[in-house]
Amino acid sequence: MLTREENELLCRTGPGTPMGTLMRRYWIPVLFSHQLPEPDCPPIRTTILSERLVAFRDTDGQVGLLAEHCPHRGASLFFGRNEEEGLRCVYHGWKYDVTGQCVDMPSEPPESTFKDRIRAVAYPCVERGGVVWAYLGQPELQPALPEWEWTVVPDSHIFATRRWQESNWLQAVEGGIDPSHVAFLHRGNTTALQRGQDSGPSPLVYARQAPMSTPYGFIMGNAGGIRGVASPSHFMMPFYKIIRRLRHDDPIGAHAWVPIDDENCMLYSWEWHPERPLTDEEIEPCKTWGSIHAETFPGSDRTVLNQGNDYLIDRELQRSGQTYTGIKGVGMQDTAMQESMGPIQDRTQEHLASGDIAIVSLRQHLLRALKDVGNGGDPPGLDPACHRERAATFIHGGV
Amino acid sequence: MLTREENELLCRTGPGTPMGTLMRRYWIPVLFSHQLPEPDCPPIRTTILSERLVAFRDTDGQVGLLAEHCPHRGASLFFGRNEEEGLRCVYHGWKYDVTGQCVDMPSEPPESTFKDRIRAVAYPCVERGGVVWAYLGQPELQPALPEWEWTVVPDSHIFATRRWQESNWLQAVEGGIDPSHVAFLHRGNTTALQRGQDSGPSPLVYARQAPMSTPYGFIMGNAGGIRGVASPSHFMMPFYKIIRRLRHDDPIGAHAWVPIDDENCMLYSWEWHPERPLTDEEIEPCKTWGSIHAETFPGSDRTVLNQGNDYLIDRELQRSGQTYTGIKGVGMQDTAMQESMGPIQDRTQEHLASGDIAIVSLRQHLLRALKDVGNGGDPPGLDPACHRERAATFIHGGV
Amino acid sequence: MLTREENELLCRTGPGTPMGTLMRRYWIPVLFSHQLPEPDCPPIRTTILSERLVAFRDTDGQVGLLAEHCPHRGASLFFGRNEEEGLRCVYHGWKYDVTGQCVDMPSEPPESTFKDRIRAVAYPCVERGGVVWAYLGQPELQPALPEWEWTVVPDSHIFATRRWQESNWLQAVEGGIDPSHVAFLHRGNTTALQRGQDSGPSPLVYARQAPMSTPYGFIMGNAGGIRGVASPSHFMMPFYKIIRRLRHDDPIGAHAWVPIDDENCMLYSWEWHPERPLTDEEIEPCKTWGSIHAETFPGSDRTVLNQGNDYLIDRELQRSGQTYTGIKGVGMQDTAMQESMGPIQDRTQEHLASGDIAIVSLRQHLLRALKDVGNGGDPPGLDPACHRERAATFIHGGV
Secondary structure (H helix, E strand, C coil): CCCHHHHHHHHCCCCCCHHHHHHCCCEEEEEEHHHCCCCCCCCEEEEECCEEEEEEECCCCCEEEEECECCCCCCEHHHCEECCCCEECCCCCCEECCCCEEEECCCCCCCCCHHHHCECCECCEEEECCEEEEECCCHHHCCCCCCCHHHCCCHHHEEEEEEEECCCHHHHHHHHCCCCCHHHHCCCCCHHHHHHHHHCCCHHHHHCCCCEEECCEEECCCCCCCCCCCCCCEEECCCEEEECCCCCCCCEEEEEEEEEECCEEEEEEEEECCCCCCCHHHHHHHHCCCCCCCCECCCCCCECCCHHHHHHCCHHHHHHCCCCCCCCCHHHHHHHHHHHCCCCCCCCCCCCCHHHHHHHHHHHHHHHHHHHHHCCCCCCCCCCHHHHHHHHHHHHCCC | CCCHHHHHHHHCCCCCCHHHHHHCCCEEEEEEHHHCCCCCCCCEEEEECCEEEEEEECCCCCEEEEECECCCCCCEHHHCEECCCCEECCCCCCEECCCCEEEECCCCCCCCCHHHHCECCECCEEEECCEEEEECCCHHHCCCCCCCHHHCCCHHHEEEEEEEECCCHHHHHHHHCCCCCHHHHCCCCCHHHHHHHHHCCCHHHHHCCCCEEECCEEECCCCCCCCCCCCCCEEECCCEEEECCCCCCCCEEEEEEEEEECCEEEEEEEEECCCCCCCHHHHHHHHCCCCCCCCECCCCCCECCCHHHHHHCCHHHHHHCCCCCCCCCHHHHHHHHHHHCCCCCCCCCCCCCHHHHHHHHHHHHHHHHHHHHHCCCCCCCCCCHHHHHHHHHHHHCCC | CCCHHHHHHHHCCCCCCHHHHHHCCCEEEEEEHHHCCCCCCCCEEEEECCEEEEEEECCCCCEEEEECECCCCCCEHHHCEECCCCEECCCCCCEECCCCEEEECCCCCCCCCHHHHCECCECCEEEECCEEEEECCCHHHCCCCCCCHHHCCCHHHEEEEEEEECCCHHHHHHHHCCCCCHHHHCCCCCHHHHHHHHHCCCHHHHHCCCCEEECCEEECCCCCCCCCCCCCCEEECCCEEEECCCCCCCCEEEEEEEEEECCEEEEEEEEECCCCCCCHHHHHHHHCCCCCCCCECCCCCCECCCHHHHHHCCHHHHHHCCCCCCCCCHHHHHHHHHHHCCCCCCCCCCCCCHHHHHHHHHHHHHHHHHHHHHCCCCCCCCCCHHHHHHHHHHHHCCC
């Protein structure tokens, strides 16, 4: 249970908020590279940490990320012409390069130097592993580039999707790192999960073990003395989960819950194999609800099952016990629960149990990081060595 | 005309408001019994007095009414499994019986007694006359069960519907008890109303007679000295109207306007005959707009005619004078007027006339009841003897 | 750039606001006369300066404009019966004439004089040039009737439309009087515009000339020393633009951006020829996107291209350079830009350039007028001589 103040502190990530400031210390996934398929292609609107932005790929192939509204008189750069090394506002032709610098101002006399003094808000972007990453924080604090394992494997080794979730980011992460729900919410769902339940110890045993702190977050359960554990899951600052691997040669899964605004987040989901291409048998469930992904409308991040249609819950299926929920797919089951808490969960009303020790740990880690950053320090997990560490730990924990 | 403060005081019924506290002294209609057709059937979401709730029928057939969000971490119990004497949250399997007691907590170790300390907010429910009634107030103040006539007649004697109205409850009740609008708004509508207008005195005569206070509310008009009056209408605390009977053997009608939240209410409408089954001639207009009911979309409480489509007003029909409004059905005519005032009528701008004496009386009764309850007293109409009294008065007033 | 306070001051026009008070000094377009096609036809809902109103045409053909809610108990007069010299609320039959006087109160006893004391809020209306004009200000300050040129030419000489824009009125007017955007936003659009660009000086030259103040507003650019200028554009208080004529015999265009509420405005667009009927060649582009008008859904003020569908921007067309934006039609290009700034542009973030001198001038004129009115003076442009002045200036400026 949190006080109202603590809940606000942890949930709100807009400009100027403490958690917003913390999040702005990290490189953040903004979109997939394939959403900007070629130089000078149409720009894309996106909202990150409550900031309305426009992303574009310039003539050289570099990605730019600008505040949506033109510095001139506020027209949206989304409607802009993406041409010749810059995004040009169609209102008066002002043009910005990926650094935000105004490089052309044809509405002013040729001799004017006014354009040199005009900069759009722009955030540095890099592309790694098929993802455009942006840094929205103070330039002098920019950290080293992300080196997550899923950003370095070849395309053949990975499957990635994203989808819009209508909830605050924190209840999504809490749902993600929650070990005990798997035994209930997802019961009856997939062969893989079934196998895990059959062969390993119950996730409920994990759930009550104190997480083990790491330089980047923590490991769910300390796994001490549990026979047959394939690997534990990881929480990695500020909003990642690496999913525990049920069998040694299984693909590895990961999620990121990126705040769109305080009542919405974008869930990125990856499955990859560090050493080999994914097989057809591994990819097939990714595309057909058998895994952590979910179906979205074509060309959209919105899920076909959603809050507006009660996730098409099938009460007969639920009653039959074939699945616990009657909701299709592990991914949408998670989303259904997390969205059903309301846009921002009221944590003054909750009652945590011993199986929620990971949730408690998450909040403690976040509150501590907020305090550190407030005191002028660095938050954990900035060093990309942490990202590499993850993979090592994972493999180490194998059977 | 009311002050802004008085208007707020009368209209708002959420937890902790004076009117909300007053309403919570009564048994309140929550849904029809047939909406929970059998033991362990799917639960239903409902909002009453601005509280989000989930209703379910357990294995024994008992109805439970719980706060929507699971006490654990806030997932919606609407998605719950209704099984073996309780509603089980699908997130972690916590299960609640109809009293709100947590009776199973499979995510905790078997020896844990934590579940004994966990209770969902639960309200006692009873079923009477095809309606689930709930008591949302303090347990020690729970009144005797409702004994309205429409709760005790056999199924064959009664016809009941409900529909969602997009307005505050008070302007709906004020519309319901308003005698003078019948002569205008509903002109040209039904044979029954026509008959009433033809044979009895004008409702306008009633409208200017001071209502007669009763132990449960008041009677519209004192009916003194009016020849041929079949029966007067009744207002009964806190939101009921018993409709005056135009001829001695007609069915009797009643409405309840139950606050959903401050800008919406659920209108329950009943027609019944105390002594005999309804005839086909009496039921037919109930189903075809000839009466106080209205058409809703299948499986929904939303009306086919509604604010969004201007109630499909037919201006030619209105102009022709066949009906006064061009809006189909007595029920929707009332709703159209009441919704058209805005979500909460601004009573600082109104101008009441001598025909509004019942409206004035209603507000006085409500304000007095608020004062009594605020002083630690009981509001009127708690004693079910009042419910029986109504019928007696009614028959007594017959020709 | 404005302070937040100045921005609020200029943008908000509801009752009691300074700009609302200023606007209420003028006759304001409310709807087209043809929207009330005949005596006693159905009334129309409309919102002007954040006031919800109902317009109707009485038996004599006079137009009335009443506050939407009946003074009695607040039902909407939109559902009223328009009959026998007045609009009758269908709730209790109270009837109001075009002056707002209650002229019948059939729910009260015949001898009652209560009706004499009841008045609906009513605003005087006149019809000129196919437009219903209303005066929403203090009666003692009512100015002379409008004499705009487009109100006095025969029907054959004029083409008029209106459409709903989802933005504050001020950013719409600023877009309207902005000379420099034409060379970019509308590039490639119409033969007429092309001709203008080919034959005259660039609008960019205008854009940097200080506007010339007039008794009614100002002229964009002082046109001094520019060879080949057909005519300059005019801003006329409080929200009009007369579009510069590219060739001497072209039709003249004008816009009015009438505040609906603070986040929406109604754009009226007129094209007329002062001396002769419009030709088919002139009317055709008005109907097919070739001009300042835009397509609306049948029977609606809502545009087919709109914010919800990104104005159906065609990125291939934009890329090809055939049009600058890929958005169809000069009118929708303007609307797209103005709406894309957000419901109310945040002018604390803008950066004005030398080409924005007309924008600066507009704000200075408005702020000065606000100050004058605040000091008990009159705003500019009340005298209809100003309206006639416009046409004279225009013709005078011809080649």
